[in-house]
Amino acid sequence: MPIPSRRGVLFGGAAVAAGALATACTGNDPADDAPAAQSAAGGGDNEKPGRPVTIGFSAPAADHGWIAAITKNAQAQAKRYSDVTFRAVEPTNDINQQISAVESLISAKVNALVLLPNDGQQLNQVARKAMDAGIPVVNLDRIFPDKLSYRTWIGGDNYGMGVAAGHYVGRRLKEKGVAKPVIVEIQGIATLPLTQERSKGFADALKTHGFSVTAKQDAKFTVETGNQVAANLLQAHKKIDALWNHDDDQGVGVLAAIKQAGRKEFFMVGGAGSANAMREIKAGGLLEATVTYSPSMAASAVKVARLVAQGRGMTDLVELQAPQSITLASETVTRQNVDSYLPIGFES
């Protein structure tokens, strides 16, 4: 996933605002607040029914809560529009099956495709085929290497997640006035580029506060590995000031390990934004914050696909067409704002 350009961040903000509004409540129509000129340039109220379109959707089969929420969010968003017919193909983790599923959507001549590929490289060819056949592809999160294979990319920002976590940790430690803090990081699968980007963002943001990571250790995104790694890591450092855990699902195991070790001297920040983590934050325990990588992006992708298929732009922007790339900002959920995030928290 690319490091966000300034443009990407701007668009990301807009898309997130639109997504949050859409998910939070239907009555709050983003177009209502749009200035007249922009609204004219955008071609009217985007929420009003337009030309009827069929949107095809293909994603991997759910192997954890995040992917499950992706499909659910896309479906729910499509249901809000009377002018959208939603055609989701059977989710699969098999590359070949996903390719033939996308091919079936192409031959059904859908008006737009929303694709979360099992693997961007391997699905690139079939996405290109759709684009060549005149079907705009909205590429969700896992990016196709070839820009001719998609009309718009929308996805999360792993580097940004690390940055958000790093800034939260840095600011809190400054507030507390800790001089030489022990900062510990529990990663996901270490070999994945997304894990490396998260860690880099974390280290870079901490550096701006004059801090660095004391120790990091990789788990495997599962509760059990999170528990095992945390149990050992807590013994390696008798006093910890802050802990960032990359993933809220493995975070359940991390929190259990902390409780079993009877440790209370530090605060913890999570990652991804699961509903469970948000409930922990609300309850006010050791877990003070989590940084989002929200599956609500699937709802935004359906919104964008609808606009692209209907030839409409985003009303909050001046341009007549939807943007080419949207990188969502990683947002920091704390006790202060958790209530507004709970609706988009996913069950892990």
Added chain:
Amino acid sequence: MITDSRPAAPAPPRLRREVRHAGLVAALVLLALVGLVTRPDNFATSANLVGVLALASTIGVITVGMTFVIIGGGIDLSVGALMALASVWATTLATQSYGPAVMVLCAILVGTGAGLVNGLLISYGRLVPFIATLAMLVAARGLAQRMSDRRTQLVRPENDAIEALSTGRILGLPPVVFVFAAVAAAGWVLLNRTTFGRRTFAVGGNPEAARLAGIDVRRHTLLLYALSGLCCGIAAIIIMARTTTGSSTHGDLYELDAIAAVIIGGTLLTGGRGSLVGSILGVLVFTLITNLFILNGLQTSDQLIAKGAIIVAAVLLQRRGLRTPT
């Protein structure tokens, strides 16, 4: 390292076993020394050592069952999947509504039941153990994913008696460590002091001879896999206590960890010979390695290399020790 390298005068089996245990104990001592030297302030604390024992308890309980199966001439590849399935079944909302006692019972019944199915397929269905338990591995993981809808199932707050098995302290140790110790002790008595144990060695060593000696080989094999399943059920309770969850992702690759511990413990993969104490020492060696690596801030990939090297070294030693005319 102490090894028996006198080919001319082979030591009696009992002595050889002691010698191999001495090797593993020496390895543990060596690892402890490494810990003391590299992290003097963190390694020898009671919190760390208790933590190592608690971490060893899940895989340890499973390894006890695996030792019986392997000595009996079989293999059980489904252990990790059975633990996952038992943990998921015991944490469904329906099961949890009956309280912690039923959750514990449920985990044990699911583990034992699935173990019985393994045993039936192998002993009466005449499937090769490798294939039968491989099929069970795949099917049990699938069922666990379906039951949990691939979600992580939290143990509900009203059932926190389960978590107390891990957070509580009896004589300074969490109860899960006593569960591990009890299973290991019961396993040792069963293997070394009862007819059941002697039959296990006989069936694994030479099933035909065992049959001619009047042992019901098929029934005994069935019981061995049920025993392994029971251990998986108990391990599921421990993992629920440790992580406060049931999940289809629990116990990933436990089958390989358990087999590795059994092998470096000196049990023959072909059956008929082996030692439970060795298996337990093997589990402790592996858990201690993980602990030492994380204490020293080394990544998982390095641990895997070290574990691989230890397995090879142990088996090479084992072969030297066993190069005797039998």
